Amino acid sequence: MTTPVCTTVANAAAPRTRTRTYPSFASYVRARQPVLLRTARSLTANPSDAEDLLQTALTKTYVAWERIEDHRALDGYVRRALLNTRTSQWRRRRVDEFTCEELPEPEPLPGGDDPAEQQALRDAMWQAIMRLPARQRAMVVLRYYEDLSEVQTAEVLGVSVGTVKSAVSRALGKLRDDPDLGLVR
16 A cells, blocks of 8 residues: 655645644633643642632633634643643742741730640549549539539439538548649649
8 A cells, every 4th residue: 555645735735633723712621621631730739729720721711712813722822821820829829838947826815824724624623523423523513513502502412501511522622632633733
């Protein structure tokens, strides 16, 4: 089999690979979006960022659609828009982020107590309360955490006010002597 030979000058000047021209922006996007998305993904680490980058570049292309003279070079135009947009995003982000010698510490809260220390104290207190006998624990929780009076606590538990007073007094004594709470004081 022989290969055909060009017989006219017009055929010889024509390129071997034909580039497609697109009649509308929508047809261009439908035909080239997968290829352009791969290019955008190579510019970013996150697939969602790549989709956003491609949409931004396609928006810029749409705005300039009428001004683009050679629609055979659209891929190059969009790739350049992708690269320029990504560079602009990178530059904007670089301005906002900088390194420093020391990490800035937040201003102390009014009252001077560190929230971490307050949480450690609460945790230690609850652990100490959980070590109390059930009856004393119930009275301490009702009296001090639920903020009930001695009379109300006695009514809830069905005991006398004197029993509440003596049991709470013994429970507070145990909490004062608790070795775990001594470290937090």
